[in-house]
Amino acid sequence: MITCRELQDFLEEYRTGALSAEQRARFEEHLAVCPPCVAYLKQYDETIRLGKGAFADPDAPVPENVPEKLVRAILEANRGKK
Amino acid sequence: MSTPVGTSDLVARLRKGDEGTFEEIVRTYAGRLLAVARRFLSNEEDAQDALQDAFLSAFRSIDRFEERAQLSTWLHSIVVRASLMKLRSRRRRHETPIEDLLPKYLDDGHMADPAAPWPETAEDLLQRHETRALVRGCIDRLPESYRTVLLMRDIEELDTQETARLLELTPNAVKVRLHRARQALRGLLDPHVRSLA
Numbered sequence: 001m002i003t004c005r006e007l008q009d010f011l012e013e014y015r016t017g018a019l020s021a022e023q024r025a026r027f028e029e030h031l032a033v034c035p036p037c038v039a040y041l042k043q044y045d046e047t048i049r050l051g052k053g054a055f056a057d058p059d060a061p062v063p064e065n066v067p068e069k070l071v072r073a074i075l076e077a078n079r080g081k082k
Numbered sequence: 083m084s085t086p087v088g089t090s091d092l093v094a095r096l097r098k099g100d101e102g103t104f105e106e107i108v109r110t111y112a113g114r115l116l117a118v119a120r121r122f123l124s125n126e127e128d129a130q131d132a133l134q135d136a137f138l139s140a141f142r143s144i145d146r147f148e149e150r151a152q153l154s155t156w157l158h159s160i161v162v163r164a165s166l167m168k169l170r171s172r173r174r175r176h177e178t179p180i181e182d183l184l185p186k187y188l189d190d191g192h193m194a195d196p197a198a199p200w201p202e203t204a205e206d207l208l209q210r211h212e213t214r215a216l217v218r219g220c221i222d223r224l225p226e227s228y229r230t231v232l233l234m235r236d237i238e239e240l241d242t243q244e245t246a247r248l249l250e251l252t253p254n255a256v257k258v259r260l261h262r263a264r265q266a267l268r269g270l271l272d273p274h275v276r277s278l279a
Contacts, residue, residue, distance in 0.1 A: 003191025012261045036196035040185075040268075043197060047268040049204035051236045054217035055121060066112040067130075074108050074134045078141060079101070 002030050007037050011044055089153050096144050108137055111154060115161045121233055122165035124222070128172070129165070136164035162238060163248055169226065177225040183266035200275045207275065220270040228263035235260050 007030050013019050014027050031038055095103040112133065119129040119136075140160045147156055186194040207213045221229055234245045235256070246253045 003187075004193045005185075005187040005191040008185060008193075008265070012257065012264075036193055036198070039199045040193070040197040043200055043268050043272070044264060046200060046204040046207075047264055047271060048236055050207060050213070050217045050271065051221065051232065051264075051267065053204060053208040054214045054221070055237050066116055070116075070130050070133070071108055071112060074112070074137050075101075075105055077134060077138055078104055 001033075002026050004030075004034060004037050004040075007031070007034075008040060011041065015041075015045070090149060092153065093144065093147055093149070096141060104141060107153070107157075111157050112137075114154075115157060118158060118161050118238065119165045119168075121237060122162070122230070123168055128168050132164040132168045133161060135167070136161040139164060158238070159240070159244065159248070162234065162240065166230065166248060169230065174226060178223065180225050180228055180262055180266055183224070183269050184262060185265060185269065197272075198276065200272075201278050202275070207278075216274055217271065220267055220274075223270055224263055224266055228259055228266060231256055231259040232263040232267065236264075 007014075007027060010019070010023075010027075014024065019027065031041070092103055092107065096107070115136065116129060116133050119132040120126070123129045123132060136157070140157055147153070188194055221232065224232065230249070231245060234240045234248070235242070240248070242253045242256050245251075246256045249256065251259075
């Protein structure tokens with residue numbers, strides 16, 4: 001049977017379906033008897049969702065919140081480049 | 083994919099050097115693109131510089147814009163590249179080696195610190211006001227080369243090929259860094275989430 005280390009090293013391949021049927025069966029054989037690896041796999045998915053959610057902040061500055069000074073500097077710089 | 087309505091006209095006017103069109107595009111896209119630069123660059127001045135560099139670079143190379151592409155996607159890629167260039171020009175901060183943030187294993191391959199289930203799901207955690215700041219703080223603690231890949235792949239949702247191209251890495255190196263970045267982030271979050279139990 002594969003070890004926790006082997007499972008976790010190839011977790012992304014398992015999640016994305018990149019493993020062969022035989023390799024996948026070996027992963028699932030390990031997961032069937034290893035609650036910590038089941039927890040780890042779930043936490044890996046939760047970590048991705050937390051990362052995405054961390055930047056979808058409802059309190060974040062709205063897209064329109066750009067300093068007018070910056071907009072003018074960009075427009076001015078563009079004129080200067082011509 | 084069809085060209086979004088109006089994009090061809092906008093690009094045609096830009097190619098003729100129309101300043102009004104340039105301003106229209108800056109005002110339309112600057113907000114969301116500044117938000118992208120801010121995710122890569124913690125310093126506001128650097129983020130604003132990257133945005134300015136990106137717009138100037140985009141309009142200098144407008145002839146290379148492919149008609150089938152989305153203008154917003156093209157600008158997004160350019161502001162990511164400008165942010166990466168700005169990052170490279172900055173002195174590196176003190177970093178914790180990635181190895182210190184990865185899971186540890188016993189000689190037999192078992193986890194040295196077996197994972198225990200988290201008491202709440204990501205969705206529940208994100209309902210808490212402090213969670214987003216906590217997660218962003220943990221992402222900031224990742225070594226720069228790993229944080230960058232995590233931002234590009236998981237947050238900006240660039241694909242592996244585009245990330246590899248912008249970072250001048252092989253696609254496989256991007257995959258390895260992304261996996262390690264996620265593992266390290268999971269390790270940084272773990273004590274905080276467990277403390278909720």
